[in-house]
Amino acid sequence: MDRPIASNYGPSYGTVNPAVYGTPAPGMLSAPTAPPANMFDTIPGYEGTLAGGGGGYLPPPMPTVPMPVPEQAPTPPDWHIPSISEHIARESLEKYVSSKCCYSSAPVKDGVITTMETFNTYRYRLESFTESRTSEWSQEPYTGQVVDAGIQPAPSPWQISTNPPAFFNDKKQTIKVPYTSSVKNCHVCLGAGRGPCTTCAGAGNKVCWSCNGSGTRMSNDQCITCRGLGRENCNSCNGHGSRECETCRGKRQMLVFINLTVKWTTEKDDFVAQQSSGLRVKNLESVSGKQLFQNAQYMLYPVMGFPDASVAQASERLVREHQAKYVQNSRILQQRQTIELIPITKVNYMWKGKSHFYFVYGNEFQVSVDDYPATCCCSVM
Template sequence: MNSSAAYPPSAPPANMFGTVPGYEGTVVGGGGYLPPPVPLEPVAPPQPGPVPDDWNIPSLSEDVAHDAFKSFASSHCCYSKAPANDGVIINMEPFNTYRYRLETFTESRSTEWAHKPHEGEAADFYTQTAPRPWEVQATPPKLFTNHIEEIRVPYTSSIKECHTCHASGLMLCEECKGGTECKVCWACNGSGGRGEETCTHCNGTGRERCKECEGQDRKECMTCKGKRQLLIYIQLKVEWTNHVVDHVVQQNSGLSNDKLRSVTGKELFKNSQYLLYPLIGFPNPAISEASERLLKEHQATYVQTSRVLQQRHTVELIPVTKVNYKWKGDTHIYYVYGNENQVNADNYPATCCCVVM
């Protein structure tokens, strides 16, 4: 059991507080994140590369737009398929738009006093100098992947009596409160017998045997698991986090940017470095401005409390097509967007109320 168990973490012996170099601020229940080593400077900014001749996405055909609309209608139980099947496309307008995505992959570390049942481990407190928080070896996951690892810091362990059961290994049963609050026997309704016969279910006691402690009034201590002693140590929590932020260049299709975050586009540019410089020489100035702003925000937010392991930024061109169609004499619209040909039709003209039983 560690400090996240039902019972609060046991404090280390008083003479251990503040005596482990590098861990003076460590407390029961954990503290804040530890400042990382001094970060390095970004790599030299790249020179502008050649601009591809064609950064456009081929126009969507009417057949593809029609098929996407029919699939969309079929996926909604409350939508009639008639508008998708019988609607006639009047025109289609492309609104392809750029999306800039920045990812900052960081490692952060925090410490707390923790405990577990003592199972014969040797206490190693001060047998050697404990490695400082950022000196403890931890293997990071694949880049840009979230992961958490908890590590027992070497040379910080000691042994003490369990604070929950006072080294007895047992605790009062919470269900029957030591035998005074057992349930009334359901077979005899607490009378202890049926007429002149003794109740066989409760052996005439009128009370049911507690299932939690098997009628023993006490059960194994949840904190020490009956071991009576705890191993107290400093626990290092290492968190790898991929912080992702998107910027979609203003586009006038009417489709919300939230919709665009769920799809992919045509990748135009990707670069990954320890620390990135803003994009330079990009044809659309809004992308360069977003790159500079977001990189500054990430540096200000994460560098002080985390160690930046890698950054990556990507530019995609997302296909967006606004489709105008006619059904039953009225004009309606829907959008087809992303490489996945997702459809958005907020005002679908033929819906019904479904009741799911």
């Protein structure tokens, strides 16, 4: 039996299977990763929509709801939160230390609290609950799905009904846009349903792994794996030289349509009034305080008449920034502003003749310790 003639794809590839494709061109081995632009139709209202997340945000219609009117912030008679008790201060530190594998409990048991200082601070929070819509061309193998492009005009992006969540609950929904679905030949296999096997370059066989193409073993006996041919069938394509197209899954055609992605997102900004405790402002992000004021409506007006001028100024700045920033590519469905009084207690204590301190803050009695006096080094063996 004649030996197969080696192909021009290097020694690891086999001969071409002429019954399948003939000699494969090098370019056929690297299929395009994205559909060509001419696969997509132009749909009014969705011009510029691209494949793979293209198209960008779709501007919403101009709001018709009237602008908000000023609202005076209430002034409770007492916005002061008293310092926590020594029992809570010690218990909070004990809980914090127990969560650290390298912290000794000796300062908790033997330390003597000397003073506790209160540094309450205000936190203003503005939340804007927004809805944004983006479009992209998508495709899937055609298996008989509804084809409706051209039957009637597609609804505009902001006319499509959705299932929105409750305010300030983030969610994402993807919707196939009606009257945009059409059928195209698969751009990868050009409608053939199959493509050259990339393992054997469409040949259907490869160099025998056992004899490395020689047809014989070291003892000059005939190789039993390839029966002396020096080649063996490609396992990836079972010797056919081609495989089912992974893009269309052998269906030859693709259903092409526009997907609309709707996102509901809570955009949030905080402002913490200046406080001189020494606790880092970042620590306050994970705790809550005593709520002094809250207002929620479609569009907010900045807080007015608040005793701390910095809070009122922050409210005016953030409301203006949100309404300028988020109406460009989304629509604001609801806004909420909150003012909290966050308790911060600096606990000073003595241990082994030296002075130390830690912070207890928020309604959750979180603890922050910059330099705990009794730690050890842990290592994992």
